[in-house]
Amino acid sequence: MLGRQSFVVNAGARLASIQGLRTVNANFQPRQNRLLAALPSADYARLLPHLEPLPLPTGWVIGSANCQKNHVYFIAAGLVTRYCELENGTSTEFADTGCEGAIGIAAFLGGNSNPFWSEVLSPGFAYRLAGNLVAEEFAQNTPLARLLLRYVQALITETGQNAACNRHHPLEKRLCRWLLSSLDRLGSNELAVTQELISHVLGTRRESITAAAKMFESAGLIRHLRGRIIVRDRAGLEAQACECYSVVKREYARLIPET
Amino acid sequence: MLGRQSFVVNAGARLASIQGLRTVNANFQPRQNRLLAALPSADYARLLPHLEPLPLPTGWVIGSANCQKNHVYFIAAGLVTRYCELENGTSTEFADTGCEGAIGIAAFLGGNSNPFWSEVLSPGFAYRLAGNLVAEEFAQNTPLARLLLRYVQALITETGQNAACNRHHPLEKRLCRWLLSSLDRLGSNELAVTQELISHVLGTRRESITAAAKMFESAGLIRHLRGRIIVRDRAGLEAQACECYSVVKREYARLIPET
DNA sequence: CGACTTGTGTGCGCCACCGCACGGACGCGT
DNA sequence: ACGCGTCCGTGCGGTGGCGCACACAAGTCG
Numbered sequence: 001m002l003g004r005q006s007f008v009v010n011a012g013a014r015l016a017s018i019q020g021l022r023t024v025n026a027n028f029q030p031r032q033n034r035l036l037a038a039l040p041s042a043d044y045a046r047l048l049p050h051l052e053p054l055p056l057p058t059g060w061v062i063g064s065a066n067c068q069k070n071h072v073y074f075i076a077a078g079l080v081t082r083y084c085e086l087e088n089g090t091s092t093e094f095a096d097t098g099c100e101g102a103i104g105i106a107a108f109l110g111g112n113s114n115p116f117w118s119e120v121l122s123p124g125f126a127y128r129l130a131g132n133l134v135a136e137e138f139a140q141n142t143p144l145a146r147l148l149l150r151y152v153q154a155l156i157t158e159t160g161q162n163a164a165c166n167r168h169h170p171l172e173k174r175l176c177r178w179l180l181s182s183l184d185r186l187g188s189n190e191l192a193v194t195q196e197l198i199s200h201v202l203g204t205r206r207e208s209i210t211a212a213a214k215m216f217e218s219a220g221l222i223r224h225l226r227g228r229i230i231v232r233d234r235a236g237l238e239a240q241a242c243e244c245y246s247v248v249k250r251e252y253a254r255l256i257p258e259t
Numbered sequence: 260m261l262g263r264q265s266f267v268v269n270a271g272a273r274l275a276s277i278q279g280l281r282t283v284n285a286n287f288q289p290r291q292n293r294l295l296a297a298l299p300s301a302d303y304a305r306l307l308p309h310l311e312p313l314p315l316p317t318g319w320v321i322g323s324a325n326c327q328k329n330h331v332y333f334i335a336a337g338l339v340t341r342y343c344e345l346e347n348g349t350s351t352e353f354a355d356t357g358c359e360g361a362i363g364i365a366a367f368l369g370g371n372s373n374p375f376w377s378e379v380l381s382p383g384f385a386y387r388l389a390g391n392l393v394a395e396e397f398a399q400n401t402p403l404a405r406l407l408l409r410y411v412q413a414l415i416t417e418t419g420q421n422a423a424c425n426r427h428h429p430l431e432k433r434l435c436r437w438l439l440s441s442l443d444r445l446g447s448n449e450l451a452v453t454q455e456l457i458s459h460v461l462g463t464r465r466e467s468i469t470a471a472a473k474m475f476e477s478a479g480l481i482r483h484l485r486g487r488i489i490v491r492d493r494a495g496l497e498a499q500a501c502e503c504y505s506v507v508k509r510e511y512a513r514l515i516p517e518t
Numbered sequence: 519c520g521a522c523t524t525g526t527g528t529g530c531g532c533c534a535c536c537g538c539a540c541g542g543a544c545g546c547g548t
Numbered sequence: 549a550c551g552c553g554t555c556c557g558t559g560c561g562g563t564g565g566c567g568c569a570c571a572c573a574a575g576t577c578g
Binding site for chain 3: 194195196206207210211213214224226227
Binding site: 082084092094110111116149157161166168169203242244255 | 341342343344345346347349350351353354364365367368369370373374375397398399400405408409411412413414415416418419420421422423424425426427428462501502503506510513514
């Protein structure tokens with residue numbers, strides 16, 4: 001798993017940050033999630049009592065590969081990476097998810113499990129709904145069901161585009177794409193991740209990330225501290241990114257209501 | 260587009276093969292498609308009058324990227340590649356579809372279009388259903404709707420696994436994976452594709468395919484003629500393939516009824 | 519304040535794959 | 549049977565990324 005070792009080692013610090021999140025639970029609202037936000041108020045009122053709040057600490061794996069997915073997790077804040085781990089120990093992200101989406105789509109697509117992992121990269125908060133409730137929404141063809149289907153389409157677009165991008169675009173451009181889309185999802189200009197983590201996400205070596213980050217830093221695009229990246233020149237980064245960033249962004253904007 | 264030029268040049272030959280298909284239409288049946296085959300007979304009877312038969316000639320592009328998808332195409336025979344084309348002219352397949360699936364999922368997921376291409380690699384036959392009829396199936400939460408959702412999940416699995424595979428597995432193993440899954444879909448041990456086409460599908464050079472094919476030929480795994488590949492030792496190929504082949508195959512078997 | 523964990527910078531050899539260019543040969547159509 | 553076009557084989561230089569190994573810096577915790 002991505003950074004699973006560091007998760008174990010850092011457990012103390014991470015628990016502290018969970019505690020921190022607990023104290024500010026009041027700051028999170030279900031409707032920070034764009035899918036929930038797009039619901040008509042009657043539907044939202046109906047579902048609200050069943051939404052179970054849940055902090056998302058860094059390194060936490062939502063379910064695990066091939067396990068039963070009994071809940072759908074609507075992300076209100078934070079960043080979750082969806083990745084595929086291969087037998088040789090390498091891994092690559094094929095999509096990531098923030099407040100625009102939900103984890104656990106197998107719960108309502110009918111398969112109940114899938115062979116991939118979802119891990120929290122940037123801490124946040126989620127509201128989860130039991131799978132049988134979501135299935136009932138599909139049976140009734142409610143707005144939530146239709147929204148989730150549109151989200152699934154956006155997810156497929158992201159995954160397919162990333163597949164081609166990972167094959168044909170140089171690391172440097174892919175890094176830009178990833179930074180930009182991650183920051184969009186977090187609504188921030190700062191990211192708390194190590195180069196090691198990014199390397200797993202992009203399916204490359206840490207050293208390659210080091211080199212690219214250094215280049216961007218000396219070009220004044222980013223500022224790089226230990227385990228932190230701060231974007232200083234967003235337009236500059238966008239100019240360096242491959243088209244995949246905007247293709248995917250456009251599809252998400254088209255498919256998921258902006259609220 | 261993949262092999263689009265050769266499609267134009269070969270138009271004569273291809274039209275002939277369409278004619279050929281027309282004469283043997285009687286040989287195709289909607290229930291060769293595994294999704295339609297899995298329908299309860301009442302549902303099948305209801306849909307049958309609306310299923311529009313359609314030959315799939317090699318090189319034919321089903322819809323085009325970003326266009327309205329007004330139909331869902333249930334593949335009864337043949338092989339269709341779903342690929343992403345990048346601005347630099349390169350492309351890579353992220354999934355392919357045969358008699359286990361359907362093209363045009365955007366028609367019922369709600370987005371109506373997507374930025375990718377679907378092109379017929381191996382000729383066959385499809386039955387299509389108007390998008391509004393499929394939408395009505397979803398509104399009624401019929402077996403067809405539930406089957407299509409399970410298919411979507413299998414498609415996501417295939418796409419995500421391929422994304423990681425394309426990044427980390429050597430060409431040779433990816434070629435084995437692709438050959439095996441294509442032959443499974445066709446229910447055959449022979450494939451009528453050129454090396455050029457395979458190279459576009461796998462996102463690599465034609466020369467690399469030449470080298471790999473030669474190696475497999477001298478190892479007695481395949482026999483290679485002009486534009487044709489015949490598998491002679493399937494078990495041997497499976498031993499060379501990466502795990503992605505079996506991971507994806509297992510998920511399709513789990514998610515889509517074998518009939 | 520000092521030790522230790524964890525993340526970052528750097529160098530070097532290696533290899534798969536890329537891009538291009540061209541010769542050759544298969545096999546279809548006439 | 550012959551010609552022609554598509555498809556396949558081969559060579560060569562360039563390079564991006566891999567794998568490994570190690571020094572150093574930045575925090576953190578006692």
